[in-house]
Amino acid sequence: GRGITVESRDGNYTAHLGGRLQVRYTYTDKDEPGAENSSNFNIQRMRVSMRGNVYNPNLYYQWQHDFGGGGGSSLKDAVLGYKFMDELSLQAGQFKAPTSRQQLTSSGSQMFVDRSLADGFFNLGRDRGILAKGAFSDNLVEYMAGVFNGNGENRSNPENNHLWALRVDINPLGRFAMDEPSFNETKPLLNLGASIATTSLSAADRNSVNSGLLSNGVNVNNIYRMDDDGNLINFTNSNDVDVWTATLNAHFKWMGLSTAAEYYFANIDPDGASDWDADGYYLQAGYQIVPETFELALRYSAVDSTDAQALTKFDQNQFQIAAGYYYKKHRAKIQADYTIHKDDLRDNRDDNILRLQAQVIF
Template sequence: MKRMLTAALLAAIVAGTGAFAEAKTLEEILKDKGVITEADLKEASEKNDLAYYKPGRGITVESRDGNYTAHIGGRLQARYTFLDEDLGQDESSFTIRRMKIWLQGNVFSKNLTYKYQQNLNETEDAYAAYKFHDAFALQVGQAKAPQGRQELTSSGSQLFIDRSLANDTFNLGRDIGLSAEGEVMDHLLEYMVGVFNGNGPNQGNPNNQHMLAGRIDVNPLGAFKMDEAGWPEDKPLLNIGAAYAMQTMKADDMGEIDGDNDLLDKALDIDGIDAAAFTAAFGNELEWDVWTANLHAKWLGATFGAEYYKLNAEPAVGSDWDADGYYVQAGYQVIPKTLEVALRYSEIDSTDANAFEKFDKSEVQGAVNYYFAKHNAKLQADYTAVSDDLADSNDDNIFRLQAQVIF
């Protein structure tokens, strides 16, 4: 005990007087005095840094027991797009597609987590969650509703520069509500279920009708990360998933919808109408439900993904109608962790005679990805040929080049 007190006193004197240009830590002094071993020093040193930086995770500040942590980071996507239009003027444009800053971590316990994410001037994620068990966690606030797998996969982890035509027509985006999620048997089975306002992010609910959404994933060969790239895996991985969502829209929902919910904005096309137009078209309400199903696989640098969306809309006045869409994509890392090539086909259809919004489009895409540090630093290029069967001479060609940095 005397040796430990002496060593501690010596450390305090050195720190207080600045006697050395580079003062030793208390652990190093205890090691020099023979109080602790080299192994003890290594373990203590690993916990010495309470503030540090990790690429892709940002700056971390934490308590020694890990019950309080804060990760501050962000993501930048700078893009160039050339659009060759059959109708109208060609476009050549530089844009900042995404500039996100996030703050996430835990407080009081490792199980009580939080996240806040801002994209330019718009709040995206803002929620708190508590994990009671691997099989059950509760989350309240704003986040993505549990639906399609491609939508739930971060925009920073996509195989292409952006998500598919089908996803961008039928996804639910972010919403405010209460949800539960969990996994059992080492991620063999995962689930997400929740109740939401149903009008998109940063929007309240003007009536008592909520959106219900749920998703289930089965990973028979082991945990399958939400990452579309074909990183070399030492064993094959397989994900099979399905989701269902439903809601009854009322006239007073009109004007309260955020376009981040593409199902309302594009597939149903009710984002831009007012209460009078809603009542004239559908009566006092419009019920909708949407199913999704997906199959994803990876092995030895190859990646495959396919997802199907099926929408049914039933108005109080008039006949109901259906719309659907899908995508199929595949990629292969020609040079592991460095160079990747990919192909994708996607199609959407809403040609039912009763449909409020009609569309019949498809896209073929090819991509090349170059990774400097996986998704943390990468350069992507893709070419898209869009075909619109409901419009004459409206087949567009799009070239995009995007640089991404996650910090």
């Protein structure tokens, strides 16, 4: 089979070692005057993982590390959990917090070369904490609920505020896997999902956050710098920032057609300053022109934080077209996409981006 896998006869021990490599070429046609266009080969992801169960079919662990990506080597997943029943597993460690469906779908199972603009701004990413999860009635209803440091991937919590996050999925037509394309669904499938999360950040969290929501959508490091009058201030322990975020999605698949719509919302409320809203969404559709082999897809995504009182302002959108050649579904595939990126707050940042990516899962 794949990677290196061992299993004891009684199933009490299993271990799997494998990986996922994404080699990407990106050409960026920059709009900014004086900026050079860039033509870049990158090891976008070089993941190695080991997972299995020990001493019991229900006691599971997982380790996943990224040895390649843009930012160098970093721990992704470190999970220790126990499955009590289909309706309840408990796990602790570092892994993805309940958030948008696109974020929770592996970067190896996307229809485009990577996730959407909106997901990049509003995802919770990975965090350290504990999670309960389960499924009812043959996956008709699935849930995840957890408490986390609330500082993002590979970050400690310097104070005692936590992130609380919940996600519920409803699959009225049967189990809907976290996999964007429609490979071979002979009956229609529908997924309706929602997630909600809240956290409170104090001055100690500044410069210690690492997630899409906190780094981009909220930009915690930035909002600490201004008060109601827009002056630079020194926050003290009493000056917390409350953050609420939510996502909603509807996904549909049938006979090679796959459509998805997902909406992201955040409210940011610094103590002693006005609150503001930010939001974003994506709409995407793909069709397998040659079943399980060749696919075309379109996507539009936008993000907006333009309230007058917003301390983090942005207004961007992307239109994308993608083509995918699947040699062995996601296990060996080549994808290309073309992005027209518009930044409505900065006229000269309307870049055009071509990406070509080869992936192997071993």
